[in-house]
Amino acid sequence: MNATTPSLLIAGRFRPSTGQPPAEVINPCTEDVLWTAPAAGPDEVAEALHHARQAFPKWAAVHGWERAKVLRGIARAMERKKSDIARALSLEIGRPIAQSDGEVAIAIEQFDWFAGEAERLFGETIPSRQGGRLQAVPEPVGVVAAFTAWNFPVNLIARKIAPALAAGCPIICRPSEQTPLTSTLIAEACVEGGAPAGVVQMLHGKADIVTPLLMEAEEVRKISLTGSTRVGKMLLAEAAKTVKRASMELGGHAPVVICEDADVDAAATQCAAFKFRNAGQVCIAPNRFYVHENVAQRFSDGMVEAARALVLGDSQDTATTMGPLTLASQRDRVEKLSDETVADGAKCLTGGCRPASRNKGHFFEPTVFSDVPDGSRIMREEPFGPLAPIATFRDFDDAIERANSTPYGLSAYGFTSSQTKAEALSAKLQAGMVGVNTFMIAHAEAPFGGVDHSGMGREGGRQAILDYTNVKLTHFMAA
Structure with a gap:
């Protein structure tokens, strides 16, 4: 044929x-x-x-x-x-x-x-x-x-x-x-x-x-x-x-807990790479970033730098590192959610709109927010797009509780240099799959799937x- x-x-x-x-x-x-x-x-x-x-x-x-x-x-x-x-x-x-x-x-x-x-x-x-x-x-x-x-x-x-x-x-x-x-x-x-x-x-x-x-x-x-x-x-x-x-x-709505003792620069690099992969249209994408307040600025700076380094363009161009949203309806949904997040009081650190250089295609800029309220819709619903909301925490147990606050349980992630905290992240994060200091959780030889909704x-x-x-x-x- x-x-x-x-x-x-x-x-x-x-x-x-x-x-x-x-x-x-x-x-x-x-x-x-x-x-x-x-x-x-x-x-x-x-x-x-x-x-x-x-x-x-x-x-x-x-x-x-x-x-x-x-x-x-x-x-x-x-x-x-x-x-x-x-x-x-x-x-x-x-x-x-x-x-x-x-x-x-x-x-x-x-x-x-x-x-x-x-x-x-x-x-x-x-x-x-x-x-x-x-x-x-x-x-x-x-x-x-x-x-x-x-x-x-x-x-x-x-x-x-x-x-x-x-x-x-x-x-x-x-x-x-x-x-x-x-x-x-x-x-x-x-x-x-x-x-x-x-x-x-x-x-x-x-x-x-x-x-x-x-x-x-x-x-x-x-x-x-x-x-x-x-x-x-x-x-x-x-x-x-x-x-x-x-x-x-x-569906999923994966949280990421960035502990104070994490390698913050490496965490930001990894988080940006996996958040914006496939323009954020990944079921196990990191979607909600809970960052210890003492390292939040450094982490946010790293995410913004990585987001701005991405090259938006045609999928057949080898220089392109992020393509469009697959569907126009999904692009429109992401755009509305981005506007809502700012209206809720969050700060848009980069992105937040369609790229001015593209008058065709379902493109939306890789976007990073800080100071995102827990009650904002982006913290409760999967964006399925290139939107990265960052919130801060002071207490580890509080971060875990907020990470577990949605009915979804597909994947969850944490970054720490402490083995004790690594074990705690694995035990306490409510998800079918947990990545500690990594997002590589999909393997042919390992079970893939979620719990709850x-x-x-x-x-x-x-x-x-x-x-x-x-x-x-x-x-x-x-x-």
């Missing part, structure tokens, strides 16, 4: 068109149309479900070592397509090309990791007190429906396809409407890597058409979502109607594959 054409993948075949109206994909850097994408309708959803249902018993019966070969085949196919995938990703969401290349590399690791998990997916034998033996065996849960967001369109979908295939489950993916070419290239890699027809299927299209049909289907036994808490609640309510298993990676289940690590299995117990007794 033509690699530049977004297409559906159903039963091992690519479809560049359907009977539904196609959707335009807008370049967030230029606001020009990149391409159009086909949209799945009820007929395409029904067909994908039919083929997934047929594929399930065959794929479930494939030995884990053979599944692993397919997963590694997909990884190698993605390596061959790496530059094409990175370019599509960069164009569709506006992320600088070098950063896009890095995401593809991380996604490839998911397939390699879960190839190993497929090979070591064993049950256990338990001696029975009543005689005989107890056997607990993991079995694939069934057909999986996966829903992913646009901000990490390669890694998010890889985190769902890889463990599903490793466990023996066919998967139907509905990626974001903003990233159809990126998703098509991943689908191509799955086919080239050896995934049988019906085991991996890709349905582009409107959420209000595709998603309800997948949710009401009895044959779909598990759903996996990366998205907002609002959407997660809606899907959980629908999942209850057919008792589907659910994994949810939902940030979701349930884990992606990555040895824990993730278990979310795609049921455990069957058999008690064997001698006749």
